[in-house]
Amino acid sequence: MAKRKQAVGDRISEAEHAVMEALWDASPLSAADVCDRVCAANDWSIPTVKTLLSRLVSKGAVGTEPEGRKFLYHPLIERSDYVGGESRRLVDRLFGGRAAPLFAHLAENEALSDDDLAEIEALLREMRK
Amino acid sequence: MAKRKQAVGDRISEAEHAVMEALWDASPLSAADVCDRVCAANDWSIPTVKTLLSRLVSKGAVGTEPEGRKFLYHPLIERSDYVGGESRRLVDRLFGGRAAPLFAHLAENEALSDDDLAEIEALLREMRK
DNA sequence: CGTATTCGATTACACCTGTAGCCGTTACGA
DNA sequence: TCGTAACGGCTACAGGTGTAATCGAATACG
Numbered sequence: 001m002a003k004r005k006q007a008v009g010d011r012i013s014e015a016e017h018a019v020m021e022a023l024w025d026a027s028p029l030s031a032a033d034v035c036d037r038v039c040a041a042n043d044w045s046i047p048t049v050k051t052l053l054s055r056l057v058s059k060g061a062v063g064t065e066p067e068g069r070k071f072l073y074h075p076l077i078e079r080s081d082y083v084g085g086e087s088r089r090l091v092d093r094l095f096g097g098r099a100a101p102l103f104a105h106l107a108e109n110e111a112l113s114d115d116d117l118a119e120i121e122a123l124l125r126e127m128r129k
Numbered sequence: 130m131a132k133r134k135q136a137v138g139d140r141i142s143e144a145e146h147a148v149m150e151a152l153w154d155a156s157p158l159s160a161a162d163v164c165d166r167v168c169a170a171n172d173w174s175i176p177t178v179k180t181l182l183s184r185l186v187s188k189g190a191v192g193t194e195p196e197g198r199k200f201l202y203h204p205l206i207e208r209s210d211y212v213g214g215e216s217r218r219l220v221d222r223l224f225g226g227r228a229a230p231l232f233a234h235l236a237e238n239e240a241l242s243d244d245d246l247a248e249i250e251a252l253l254r255e256m257r258k
Numbered sequence: 259c260g261t262a263t264t265c266g267a268t269t270a271c272a273c274c275t276g277t278a279g280c281c282g283t284t285a286c287g288a
Numbered sequence: 289t290c291g292t293a294a295c296g297g298c299t300a301c302a303g304g305t306g307t308a309a310t311c312g313a314a315t316a317c318g
Binding site for chain 1: 304305306307308309310313314315
């Protein structure tokens with residue numbers, strides 16, 4: 001059985017996503033740890049991070065464990081699930097669910113590096129088999 | 130710190146995007162025309178569409194021309210610009226700006242049809258030249 | 259033992275978004 | 289000509305989001 005996915009309507013916002021990234025990168029972390037990792041980049045203060053963490057907890061995206069008297073936070077959803085969901089949403093909304101036009105767009109705008117191209121070719125060859 | 134004035138470059142929300150799609154599909158259109166094209170699908174009423182159109186106008190994404198007593202609305206931004214911008218935002222946010230991981234994700238989740246694969250291969254061949 | 263500190267929890271608040279109602283003007287049909 | 293339907297413009301309002309201050313309990317330090 002697949003693990004519980006996010007409920008519809010409990011979308012993770014962009015600011016919350018930055019916090020998730022920190023937790024995916026390393027977990028469990030305390031609120032202060034998370035702040036160390038994201039506050040500077042986003043110009044946030046600690047209360048902001050705490051709010052975002054609370055919201056993520058109430059959305060079921062992050063879980064807590066007590067460590068002494070504080071909490072440690074850890075992700076409850078997989079990054080790949082989130083990323084996959086967001087990607088599919090974009091492809092559905094902008095490209096009628098087809099990935100090829102997205103690819104074409106990235107290609108047209110030179111958003112594809114040589115490395116990207118090589119990697120994609122490798123993936124294609126892989127899938128071919 | 131004062132709030133910034135709305136200018137070209139404000140983000141288009143999801144609901145607004147649906148309206149933009151109608152205008153990209155055919156323009157100029159009256160508010161009623163737009164409603165004909167999007168109200169049923171989104172379960173909106175005409176006032177909703179009018180609000181969305183106004184917001185798009187104030188965001189500089191849609192322009193108006195008087196047609197008799199009404200207005201006709203037409204897009205001021207190109208669909209490809211919007212789509213490209215959104216795509217790049219996603220790739221930046223989720224994949225560190227690299228398209229290959231996005232591609233890998235779509236591939237892993239079987240979000241790529243055979244047609245997609247064939248098309249992407251063709252594009253790659255094209256770019257190789 | 260009492261006080262400063264440290265957390266999480268609660269509260270705040272303005273802006274954005276989705277969704278829609280009401281109002282004043284006006285063109286058109288009776 | 290007069291009422292009325294149609295339109296655009298303004299208003300509304302709840303829920304989400306970004307951003308943060310404050311409160312109260314637990315703790316560590318002196």
